[in-house]
Amino acid sequence: MARGTLGRLTRSTPFALGILRVVINGVFLISIAATSFDNLSRLPVTLLRPVGVLQLFSWSFYDRLITSRGMATLKWALLLSLFMSTVGYLTPFSTKLSALLVIFYQGLLRSFGHFNHDEIIGIYFVMVLGFSPCGDAFSVDSWPSNRIEKRPLFAYGYPILLMQILLAWSYFSSALIKLRVAGFGYFSPDNLPILAIYHSLDNLHDTHFRLAFWLPTVRQYLPFAVGLVLVWELLFPLAVFWKRARWWILGFGVVFHLVTLLLMNFFFAYQLAMYVVFFDWPAIVRWCRRRRILKGLSSRWRRFRIVPERFPGIRVVGFKKKGMLLWDKECRFCACVVSGLKRIARKSFAECPYQTIVETLPQPVRRWSKCQAHWISEQGEVSGGSTALIDVLEGSGRTMLASFLDTAACRPILWFSIRFVSQVAHKKRPGN
Numbered sequence: 001m002a003r004g005t006l007g008r009l010t011r012s013t014p015f016a017l018g019i020l021r022v023v024i025n026g027v028f029l030i031s032i033a034a035t036s037f038d039n040l041s042r043l044p045v046t047l048l049r050p051v052g053v054l055q056l057f058s059w060s061f062y063d064r065l066i067t068s069r070g071m072a073t074l075k076w077a078l079l080l081s082l083f084m085s086t087v088g089y090l091t092p093f094s095t096k097l098s099a100l101l102v103i104f105y106q107g108l109l110r111s112f113g114h115f116n117h118d119e120i121i122g123i124y125f126v127m128v129l130g131f132s133p134c135g136d137a138f139s140v141d142s143w144p145s146n147r148i149e150k151r152p153l154f155a156y157g158y159p160i161l162l163m164q165i166l167l168a169w170s171y172f173s174s175a176l177i178k179l180r181v182a183g184f185g186y187f188s189p190d191n192l193p194i195l196a197i198y199h200s201l202d203n204l205h206d207t208h209f210r211l212a213f214w215l216p217t218v219r220q221y222l223p224f225a226v227g228l229v230l231v232w233e234l235l236f237p238l239a240v241f242w243k244r245a246r247w248w249i250l251g252f253g254v255v256f257h258l259v260t261l262l263l264m265n266f267f268f269a270y271q272l273a274m275y276v277v278f279f280d281w282p283a284i285v286r287w288c289r290r291r292r293i294l295k296g297l298s299s300r301w302r303r304f305r306i307v308p309e310r311f312p313g314i315r316v317v318g319f320k321k322k323g324m325l326l327w328d329k330e331c332r333f334c335a336c337v338v339s340g341l342k343r344i345a346r347k348s349f350a351e352c353p354y355q356t357i358v359e360t361l362p363q364p365v366r367r368w369s370k371c372q373a374h375w376i377s378e379q380g381e382v383s384g385g386s387t388a389l390i391d392v393l394e395g396s397g398r399t400m401l402a403s404f405l406d407t408a409a410c411r412p413i414l415w416f417s418i419r420f421v422s423q424v425a426h427k428k429r430p431g432n
Contacts, residue, residue: 012157018138019281029082037071088139099130122270132159144415163277168237175233189219205265309387315380326374329353333425346397386415
């Protein structure tokens with residue numbers, strides 16, 4: 001019952017969660033890349049008032065950090081971790097590191113006295129992603145698909161639902177705080193003009209619109225506008241549970257934040273970007289794949305990935321040797337690789353062109369023999385591509401090298417490299 005409800009509320013797929021990982025971490029990546037950390041290093045450390053856990057660091061640490069070199073190091077660490085998180089490389093590690101560094105960086109900014117609540121929802125989201133299986137699809141880690149752990153679909157749906165609820169709560173709680181602090185005085189005709197003009201007179205904003213000075217001329221209508229916004233904030237949770245109301249609520253939110261920019265000169269860019277948690281990303285991608293340009297790119301990528309490296313349930317019968325490498329005799333690159341493997345092998349292994357025994361090979365193996373090399377184990381099991389290379393190294397006595405290449409850090413790169421080289425070599429074969 002819980003799974004059925006979750007399925008009605010959100011897309012419980014690894015692809016949907018993977019897309020959110022790309023977008024959310026990508027927003028922080030672009031923001032960090034466009035920010036000058038050197039300007040922050042010019043501030044005197046004596047202005048710093050560490051908040052929260054940042055008080056645990058010593059002042060000597062901040063003396064070294066608030067320098068050109070220290071801030072450059074922090075920026076590159078943020079960029080590297082966020083880039084790895086965005087592309088989905090070493091995702092269980094990189095997403096947690098990104099969340100930790102983003103929290104530290106945001107805390108450092110607040111320690112200089114500038115407080116705002118724009119980025120906070122994005123920080124919550126990177127924390128959720130850090131403890132979710134967001135790298136199981138649409139990621140570098142998912143390239144060798146045999147490495148991805150099979151999980152129930154609710155493992156992907158609940159993180160998405162949690163992010164939707166957090167975003168809805170940020171608006172709902174904002175309305176409650178306004179009523180609690182200001183009461184009915186919040187609907188005063190002069191409340192919004194005073195606040196908007198105050199923010200338009202300072203120099204702490206990126207924009208300097210002057211539309212706030214027009215508000216006193218329409219002050220009699222402002223209580224209704226403020227009340228409409230308050231009702232919208234209170235009703236925002238409906239976007240989580242009622243899909244028909246979702247686009248009206250999100251659309252009103254876009255208009256609200258644009259008007260806020262023009263009247264008060266501050267723009268909740270992160271808040272707006274986080275609306276992506278409500279999008280039906282699988283449907284959007286399916287629509288994009290039907291477009292001519294993206295359709296071609298998608299088709300090429302599918303052809304690139306379709307070559308299998310595992311053949312479960314298939315055995316090569318009548319095979320009595322301790323493993324054999326099958327390769328394409330018409331491929332010069334394959335011949336060079338086989339020669340190199342023989343030179344570094346500690347134990348000899350059998351090898352032969354697949355053409356010599358092609359008739360004895362099962363049809364699924366025979367189908368892909370032109371696209372990649374295959375390794376037949378002593379038990380008759382078949383592996384191909386990067387998996388075959390690892391099996392060959394292990395069978396030839398290079399167990400440490402095989403174990404290293406089979407790690408989470410090397411495996412996706414090895415898979416992509418072999419697939420790319422194999423595709424190029426296949427195109428250069430005679431007759432292609």
